[in-house]
Amino acid sequence: MASYDTVHSNKNNMKGKILFASLLIGGFFCKAQINPAISSFLQNNSITGTYYVSGNSIAQSNGILVNCQSVQYSAANVYVTTTGVPAYPTGPFLDGNPSNATNQNAIYKFPLNPVQNTGTPTATTGGNIGVFINGVALFDYRDGVAWNATTNALCGGPGNPPCPGGPMATQNWNRDAIPAERPGFDCSKAHPAMGNYHHHQNPSAFKLDLNVISTICNLYDADGLYAIDSTQHSPLIGFAYDGFPIYGAYGFMNVDGTGGIVRMKSSYSLSTNTTRLNGPSINQVVGTQTFFNGYFREDYIYNPTSASTPDYLDQHNGRFCVTPEYPNGIYCYFATVDANWNSKYPYVVGPTFYGVYANRKVTSITEATTPYTSTVSTNKLNSNNLSVKVFPNPSNDFIAVQILGLNKENVAVELYDTAGKLVQKSNITAGATNTYIDTRTLYSGNYLVKISGASSVATQQVIITK
Numbered sequence: 255m256a257s258y259d260t261v262h263s264n265k266n267n268m269k270g271k272i273l274f275a276s277l278l279i280g281g282f283f284c285k286a287q288i289n290p291a292i293s294s295f296l297q298n299n300s301i302t303g304t305y306y307v308s309g310n311s312i313a314q315s316n317g318i319l320v321n322c323q324s325v326q327y328s329a330a331n332v333y334v335t336t337t338g339v340p341a342y343p344t345g346p347f348l349d350g351n352p353s354n355a356t357n358q359n360a361i362y363k364f365p366l367n368p369v370q371n372t373g374t375p376t377a378t379t380g381g382n383i384g385v386f387i388n389g390v391a392l393f394d395y396r397d398g399v400a401w402n403a404t405t406n407a408l409c410g411g412p413g414n415p416p417c418p419g420g421p422m423a424t425q426n427w428n429r430d431a432i433p434a435e436r437p438g439f440d441c442s443k444a445h446p447a448m449g450n451y452h453h454h455q456n457p458s459a460f461k462l463d464l465n466v467i468s469t470i471c472n473l474y475d476a477d478g479l480y481a482i483d484s485t486q487h488s489p490l491i492g493f494a495y496d497g498f499p500i501y502g503a504y505g506f507m508n509v510d511g512t513g514g515i516v517r518m519k520s521s522y523s524l525s526t527n528t529t530r531l532n533g534p535s536i537n538q539v540v541g542t543q544t545f546f547n548g549y550f551r552e553d554y555i556y557n558p559t560s561a562s563t564p565d566y567l568d569q570h571n572g573r574f575c576v577t578p579e580y581p582n583g584i585y586c587y588f589a590t591v592d593a594n595w596n597s598k599y600p601y602v603v604g605p606t607f608y609g610v611y612a613n614r615k616v617t618s619i620t621e622a623t624t625p626y627t628s629t630v631s632t633n634k635l636n637s638n639n640l641s642v643k644v645f646p647n648p649s650n651d652f653i654a655v656q657i658l659g660l661n662k663e664n665v666a667v668e669l670y671d672t673a674g675k676l677v678q679k680s681n682i683t684a685g686a687t688n689t690y691i692d693t694r695t696l697y698s699g700n701y702l703v704k705i706s707g708a709s710s711v712a713t714q715q716v717i718i719t720k
Contacts, residue, residue, distance in 0.1 A: 289366050290499065290579040291332050292626050294387050294490050296321040296341075296662060296685045303339045305354055306440070306474040308346040316344075318357050321685050322389045326623035327366070333619050334362045336389025338451060340442070341685035342459075343476045347445045349438030350412070356449030360389070362614045368497025370585065375570070375606035376496075380422050382452070382615065383603055384500060386492035388479055388685040390444070391452035392500070394604045395551050397431035400424075403532040407540065427533040427550040432597050434549065436468060441476035443597070455597035456503060456589035457491065458482055462656075465594035477687040480660040482595055483641055487515060489660035490579050491589065492602075496609030500587045500602060501577060502660075503595070508564050509583070511576035518573075518588040520598045521566045522554040554599050570608040571600045585609065644703050648717040651694045655680075655705060657687040666706045667691065669716075672699065693718050 298321040304313035322336040338358035345354060362385050384392035398421050399411035408429070409417035417425055431454050438445050441460055444453045457479040461471035480489055480502055488502025507513025524547050528536050533552075534545040547553050559566040567573055572587040580586070585608050590598040641658040655667050662684055669678040669691050677696060680689040691703075698720045705712045 289327075289332070290490060291364055291366055291493060291497070292325060292327045293628060294499075294579070295325050295334050295336075296388050297323065297325060297628070298341070298684065299323055301341065301664075301683050303341065303355070304343045306343055306345040308348060311473045311475075313343040316355070318355075320388070320683065322387075325626040326619060327626055328621050328623050330366055331621070332364050332366060332626075333616075333623060334364070334385065334389065336360050336362070336385075338389050338391060340388050340390050340451070340479065341683040342442050342478055342687075343440075343474070344442070344444070344446075344451055345440050346474060347438045347440060348470070349435065351438050351445055353446040353449055355446050355451035358389075358391075358450060361616050361619065363616045363619075364493050364614055365497040368585075368609045370608060371496070371610045375608070376611040377424070377606050378604040381447075382450075382495070382613075383607075384492055384494040385614070386453065386457060386479055386500075387490065390457070390479070391450055392492060392494070392602055393431070393447075393452045393454045395430050395432065395454060395599065395601060396428050397435055397454075399429040399434070401427035401429075401533045401550070403427075406534075408543065427530060427552055430549060430551050430553075430599065432599070432601060433546075439468065439470065441468075441471040441474055442478040453602075455601040456482075456591055456595075458502075458595075463591075463595040465596060467596055475690075477656075479685060479687075481656060481658045481687045482591070483658040484517070485515060486641070486659055487578055488588070490577070491660065494587055494603045494607065494609070495614050496607040496611050497614075498572070498585050498587065498609050499577075499579070500589065502589050503591045505565075505588060506576060509573060509575040511581070513564075516565045517593070518590060519566045520571065520590040520600065521557050521559045521568065522599050523557055524548055525553055525555050548599075551599070551605065568608075570606055571603060572608055642705055642712050642714075644714045644716060647714075648719045649693055650719055651692070653691040653693055653703065653716055655682070655689050655691070655703065657682060659687075661685065661687050663708050666704075668704045668706070669693075670702045670704060672701070677701070 303316045303318050303320045305316050306313055318337050318339045320339050320341040322334050324335040326333045339355050378394040382391045383394050400417050402409040408414045459478040460468040462481050482503050488504045490499050492500040504515050505518050507516045536547050538545050556569050574585045576583045587603050589602050592598045643656045664684050665682040667680045667689055671677050678691045682689050696718050701716050703714045
């Protein structure tokens with residue numbers, strides 16, 4: 255375990271109990287704060303997306319508006335209209351997936367005050383189980399492929415016979431999409447299902463992980479919804495179908511908001527069994543498939559967490575805690591990764607929901623609502639809330655500008671020479687995190703990178719050498 259995997263003190267245990275009691279009395283939200291379920295979604299009605307075609311490293315326009323197009327709310331609900339297409343480039347999907355990200359024309363309805371399910375927890379399902387703040391769908395671990403004990407072979411998915419009960423049925427041994435479908439994920443760790451572009455896991459690019467386990471970004475560069483910053487509480491990145499928020503990989507050590515920033519950890523681990531009841535043995539080879547430990551979701555077992563290990567999440571992959579958006583606390587999920595920032599089961603939500611589940615996709619808005627338009631910039635360049643990395647420095651042929659964390663506004667990136675002349679420019683769209691400036695045609699010397707948001711500016715000197 256990392257060195258920060260420490261335990262709670264008795265004092266913090268008591269503070270945690272006080273927090274939970276105050277939640278029951280005071281509710282979820284600060285009095286003057288607009289509900290984050292309304293204010294967190296990224297809106298756009300002018301910028302269209304891009305995608306890669308296999309064999310071409312230049313992204314092409316898809317003509318589809320990115321992020322969300324409107325947010326409306328009533329006293330009880332928020333409605334989000336979205337294409338389901340992100341600001342970062344999508345594709346290609348090199349496992350033979352013929353689909354591309356297409357306009358979903360979706361409307362999602364989330365409760366403003368989600369509630370705990372006090373009965374039997376509802377299992378996550380195939381298809382959408384949540385929505386990220388850019389309108390992109392969240393799926394759980396599964397990919398529709400499972401083990402058929404009758405035929406002793408895989409079923410479901412392309413190239414396999416149907417599973418008993420159909421594509422939405424749960425079998426005894428269900429394949430984990432994250433290791434099994436990695437060759438088909440794009441740089442942002444996502445892929446489409448019949449046009450419905452979705453993430454099963456932490457929506458940060460493969461290339462930003464400490465241990466890079468995919469080469470897709472080498473030719474088809476992209477960035478993802480946010481970049482992990484281990485020094486900051488991760489941003490709110492989405493909402494599950496029970497209405498509770500989803501955060502990135504890092505949070506406060508203690509549920510009351512104290513204890514520093516640590517990685518939130520899954521409480522699931524791989525079983526030590528060498529056989530699978532009514533399934534293939536561990537590392538059994540059938541045809542070209544090796545059924546390693548972790549190939550199926552059922553290879554994982556839950557290890558109950560406790561108050562002494564607050565950075566370990568519960569069986570739903572979440573916890574009740576204070577976050578920057580919910581200073582009075584709320585139940586929330588985290589997109590779990592390991593110490594190398596590689597995705598860690600159960601990835602985001604699951605295998606069951608904490609709250610009351612409903613299919614949040616609706617066909618229309620059937621109540622009076624108020625449109626929401628953000629009037630205050632949530633981006634704070636050059637501050638503790640947003641870090642900007644400019645590299646390499648010195649540079650020879652390009653300069654990369656990488657925003658760490660979540661970018662919630664359109665950002666202009668400009669390069670000036672020592673005379674103050676603008677020589678190159680680019681931009682980073684809300685919901686994306688990086689851009690590149692080509693310096694191959696520039697002379698050697700000192701230059702200034704200027705990164706401008708709606709309400710703030712960051713600058714950094716760079717050196718170009720030839």
